[in-house]
Amino acid sequence: KYAEGYPGKRYYGGCEIVDQSEQLAIDRACELFDAEYANVQPHSGAQANMAVFFSCLNPGDTFMGLDLSHGGHLSHGSPVNSSGILYHPVAYHVNEESGTVDYDEMEQLAKQHRPKMLIAGASAYSRDWDYERMRDIADEIGAILMADIAHPAGLIAKGLLNDPIEFCHIVTTTTHKTLRGPRGGMILMGEDFENPWGQKTPKGEIKMMSAIINSAVFPGIQGGPLEHVIASKAVAFGEALTDPYFEYILQVKKNAAIMARAFMDKGYKVISGGTDNHLMLIDLRSKFPDITGKVVENTLVKADITINKNMVPFDSRSPFQTSGLRVGTPAITTRGMKE
Incomplete structure (x- = not known):
């Protein structure tokens, strides 16, 4: 109505x-x-x-x-x-x-x-x-x-x-x-x-x-x-407004922090050196300079892993190709994933 x-x-x-x-x-x-x-x-x-x-x-x-x-x-x-x-x-x-x-x-x-x-x-x-x-x-x-x-x-x-x-x-x-x-x-x-x-x-x-x-x-x-x-x-x-939601969103932040650290430990550059929130921006040029974000996005979706290609600061590639990935933890945390 x-x-x-x-x-x-x-x-x-x-x-x-x-x-x-x-x-x-x-x-x-x-x-x-x-x-x-x-x-x-x-x-x-x-x-x-x-x-x-x-x-x-x-x-x-x-x-x-x-x-x-x-x-x-x-x-x-x-x-x-x-x-x-x-x-x-x-x-x-x-x-x-x-x-x-x-x-x-x-x-x-x-x-x-x-x-x-x-x-x-x-x-x-x-x-x-x-x-x-x-x-x-x-x-x-x-x-x-x-x-x-x-x-x-x-x-x-x-x-x-x-x-x-x-x-x-x-x-x-x-x-x-x-x-x-x-x-x-x-x-x-x-x-x-x-x-x-x-x-x-x-x-x-x-x-x-x-x-x-x-x-x-x-x-x-x-x-x-x-x-x-x-x-x-x-x-x-x-x-x-509930306590269970606080537990959820706190876990979102914990998961993001440890995921960012895991990427960096594997040699990837995470923009700003980590995350304070629920997401991270990964610069692929640090490890695979010839691979675009688009290629990674399309490859991962075949394994039912959904991330998105994303420009990184001072990126030379177009927003349709990109040199980076944006990855977040809210959805996987809803599914019960922890550190």
Whole structure:
């Protein structure tokens, strides 16, 4: 059934049950992440990101995100994505020697380009993030700091990684991956705040960011929410609040650490020298310079081992061939694998 709007403020009648399920998802998300605000309607992580872009930027505005070829995500400024088409992205990078985010370069670029928004987060990065330093950089130039925690959300929720809620104005995530819920997205804020651009309500009051983000999601970029998925999100958040989930996600992290060590012991280069989260990026050039990630991916799938080819920082190959692999442990941990 259609349920355009939000709990208690729908455009259709007969939404009493979906109001209850959506409010349950919101309440559980806020409890899980110690947040004051949650929007559980985004259909995906990319939709959640786009809603934040719509909320904080005007077309042509400058923002900063991690370079796609260094582990960033399409929705953080790729030229083939709406984020790179409608807005002006400036990319920061990882340090070639350490394989970790170069915060000094980030700060220099931020002062040079003065973006309106700075994005923390990646799709192929195995280390924790220094949200506190990024907030200092953002505050110095008057920028919004957004964290996309789609990959490590489960680890963050259970206190196993640095918490972006404490330092970032806005946090986005998917609800699958390490949260083990249905495919979908979500937007969080540790504390609601007045929008810094002075947008006002019809009554002349300064709009809160929660109202601006809600309007960006609906009716800004989406119509009716997927209430069957939102009910599943509520179930997943409930599971993530339990002790068995903590045991699971802790095992995910342990498995990733020992797997990364095993690859390095066999002579493979793991970017950044290991992992803090659930995944690792393996540079094949260190051991098999003539073999591409595509070849390895296609070979392993014949043995029912699913990994994905992935570019590594400073890769000379295309994203359709790649010199690396991205490997993660959430799925095999769900199946019961331990160290």
